[in-house]
Amino acid sequence: MKVFNQTLTIETKGFSHIIDITNQLESAVEESGIENGTALVFVPGSTGGVTTIEYEPGLLKDFPELMEKLIPSNRSYHHDQTWHDGNGFSHLRSSLIGTSLVLPIYRGSVIHGTWQQVVIVDFDNRPRRRNVVIHLLGE
Amino acid sequence: MKVFNQTLTIETKGFSHIIDITNQLESAVEESGIENGTALVFVPGSTGGVTTIEYEPGLLKDFPELMEKLIPSNRSYHHDQTWHDGNGFSHLRSSLIGTSLVLPIYRGSVIHGTWQQVVIVDFDNRPRRRNVVIHLLGE
Amino acid sequence: MKVFNQTLTIETKGFSHIIDITNQLESAVEESGIENGTALVFVPGSTGGVTTIEYEPGLLKDFPELMEKLIPSNRSYHHDQTWHDGNGFSHLRSSLIGTSLVLPIYRGSVIHGTWQQVVIVDFDNRPRRRNVVIHLLGE
Numbered sequence: 001m002k003v004f005n006q007t008l009t010i011e012t013k014g015f016s017h018i019i020d021i022t023n024q025l026e027s028a029v030e031e032s033g034i035e036n037g038t039a040l041v042f043v044p045g046s047t048g049g050v051t052t053i054e055y056e057p058g059l060l061k062d063f064p065e066l067m068e069k070l071i072p073s074n075r076s077y078h079h080d081q082t083w084h085d086g087n088g089f090s091h092l093r094s095s096l097i098g099t100s101l102v103l104p105i106y107r108g109s110v111i112h113g114t115w116q117q118v119v120i121v122d123f124d125n126r127p128r129r130r131n132v133v134i135h136l137l138g139e
Numbered sequence: 140m141k142v143f144n145q146t147l148t149i150e151t152k153g154f155s156h157i158i159d160i161t162n163q164l165e166s167a168v169e170e171s172g173i174e175n176g177t178a179l180v181f182v183p184g185s186t187g188g189v190t191t192i193e194y195e196p197g198l199l200k201d202f203p204e205l206m207e208k209l210i211p212s213n214r215s216y217h218h219d220q221t222w223h224d225g226n227g228f229s230h231l232r233s234s235l236i237g238t239s240l241v242l243p244i245y246r247g248s249v250i251h252g253t254w255q256q257v258v259i260v261d262f263d264n265r266p267r268r269r270n271v272v273i274h275l276l277g278e
Numbered sequence: 279m280k281v282f283n284q285t286l287t288i289e290t291k292g293f294s295h296i297i298d299i300t301n302q303l304e305s306a307v308e309e310s311g312i313e314n315g316t317a318l319v320f321v322p323g324s325t326g327g328v329t330t331i332e333y334e335p336g337l338l339k340d341f342p343e344l345m346e347k348l349i350p351s352n353r354s355y356h357h358d359q360t361w362h363d364g365n366g367f368s369h370l371r372s373s374l375i376g377t378s379l380v381l382p383i384y385r386g387s388v389i390h391g392t393w394q395q396v397v398i399v400d401f402d403n404r405p406r407r408r409n410v411v412i413h414l415l416g417e
Contacts, residue, residue, distance in 0.1 A: 001140050001279050001417050003314035005384050036142035038179060038276055040316060042382050045391040046332040053234045054185040058218035058227065065217075066210060066231050071344060078336035078343075088336065092344050095331045099394070100380050102239050104181050104274035106144050111272055113183040116238070133389055135382035137316055137416070138276065139140050140279050175281035177318060177415055192373045193324040197356035197366065204356075205349065205370050241378050243320050243413035245283050250411055252322040255377070277415070278279050 004032035004136040012122035012130055015073075016064035016093070020055045021132065022117045025103075028134045029110050037105045037138015044131055047090040047124040049097035055117040067093050067123070090123040097121065105138055143171035143275040151261035151269055154212075155203035155232070159194045160271065161256045164242075167273045168249050176244045176277015183270060186229035186263040188236035194256040202260070206232050212264070229262040236260065244277055282310035282414040290400035290408055293351075294342035294371070298333045299410065300395045303381075306412045307388050315383045315416015322409060325368035325402040327375035333395040345371050345401070368401040375399065383416055 006028050010019055021041070029039060041050050053059055070093075077088025101118065104111040112118065120132055145167050149158055160180070168178060180189050192198055209232075216227025240257065243250040251257065259271055284306050288297055299319070307317060319328050331337055348371075355366025379396065382389040390396065398410055 003384075003416065005314070005382065036144070036276075038177070038274070038316070040380055040382055042380075042389060044389055044394060046330060046394040051234045052185060052238050054218075054230055056218070056221050058216065058221035059230055059234075061217040062227055062231055063234060066235070070209065070348065078339040079332075079334070080336070082334050082336035088340055091332055091337055092340055095329045095337075095341060096344070096375070097235070098237065098376065098379075099330050101237075102179055102181075102241050102380050104144065104179055104272055106142075106272075106274065111181060111183055111274075113185055116183060116185040133382055133384075135316070135384065135389075137314075138142065175283070175415075177316070177413070190373045191324060191377050193357075193369055195357070195360050197358070197360035198369055198373075200356040201366055201370055202373060205374070209348065236374070237376065240376075241318055241320075241380050243283065243318055243411055245281075245411075245413065250320060250322055250413075252324055255322060255324040277281065 001139055002034055006134045008132040010130050012128050014122050014124045014126045014128055016067050017122045018060055019120045020117045021120055025118055026110055029105055032136045034105055034136050034138040035108050039103045039105050039110050040135040041101045042133040043099040047094050049094050049121040050101045051097055052116045053119050054115040087125040090125055093123040140278055141173055145273045147271040149269050151267050153261050153263045153265045153267055155206050156261045157199055158259045159256045160259055164257055165249055168244055171275045173244055173275050173277040174247050178242045178244050178249050179274040180240045181272040182238040186233050188233050188260040189240045190236055191255045192258050193254040226264040229264055232262040279417055280312055284412045286410040288408050290406050292400050292402045292404045292406055294345050295400045296338055297398045298395045299398055303396055304388055307383055310414045312383055312414050312416040313386050317381045317383050317388050318413040319379045320411040321377040325372050327372050327399040328379045329375055330394045331397050332393040365403040368403055371401040
């Protein structure tokens with residue numbers, strides 16, 4: 001059994017900025033030499049997220065607009081009374097979308113749809129340098 | 140370590156059609172001979188989803204109604220201006236619900252609740268023949 | 279390859295009660311002796327959930343309020359006409375948030391953010407004694 005662990009460092013703009021990491025994930029699998037197993041993408045931090053999406057300009061607007069509709073940024077949350085950093089909405093979006101994603105590695109490749117990319121979303125209310133963990137397990 | 144990979148092909152009606160694949164998952168675990176490990180269900184494609192639900196007639200109506208409320212199908216999304224296929228809502232629902240689910244395999248069985256089924260949801264705006272990957276890892 | 283399986287039993291208050299299980303997860307990893315692998319947290323049952331959140335008093339109010347806004351408890355769902363237990367909203371919240379979470383185990387520790395806790399949410403409409411499965415795989 002092999003375990004391969006890599007941390008990507010990503011510069012984000014915050015505010016539901018969506019970053020496509022599919023290429024980095026595929027490179028990690030190649031580098032690891034793992035033929036069959038699982039690829040875990042994990043975002044340490046309580047204002048980030050990971051999901052899949054077709055990475056095209058329309059959805060890059062639609063997804064942040066959806067977040068704004070479901071969890072508006074322009075109102076006050078109890079969290080903001082604790083820390084006064086004004087990012088209560090960021091935390092809630094992270095808990096809703098999730099910070100963990102697992103994909104199959106099969107015959108040396110990560111399985112995903114042709115128009116389905118693996119993306120990190122930074123829900124925070126400011127630009128950030130963010131770590132993302134790629135964690136591969138298999139043989 | 141064993142890895143077992145199987146692709147199910149499912150005919151769907153689209154429009155948040157919910158398909159129970161619990162039996163297929165359990166059969167795959169039995170066939171694999173894996174006693175302890177993890178069972179990953181992954182939907183390649185950017186308009187599908189996987190989650191768990193009690194598969195009973197009421198919730199089979201409630202869940203699509205929830206999707207319609209959170210991400211209405213009867214409005215225009217930026218995505219639709221890119222491709223003109225009118226399924227922007229399908230993509231957003233997929234990103235929200237997710238396309239990956241991991242369950243424990245323990246003593247030869249997949250762990251899940253008695254009234255908790257593993258379901259695929261096809262969020263697309265048309266019937267589809269859809270692939271679903273069952274990817275088991277363990278020993 | 280090692281597999282370590284443990285079931286936590288948790289007393290909850292229901293109604294989106296949030297329980298921090300980060301310490302129990304870290305103890306399980308230590309006990310397992312697994313240095314590198316994956317930690318799966320799975321909630322068997324169709325009215326529970328698992329996610330990550332900063333476990334602080336503000337968000338412990340904000341998250342249940344978000345659930346109430348997205349999936350109100352004070353209306354009727356088709357599910358309630360099937361079973362008359364009045365917890366249709368609980369099921370829908372579980373399907374939305376999910377019952378499965380995977381984290382990396384690396385160099386003997388579970389990777390997560392400093393202010394990012396692993397939490398169980400009980401969406402049911404009554405107090406419950408709930409099982410949560412911690413399932414570790416690695417070496």
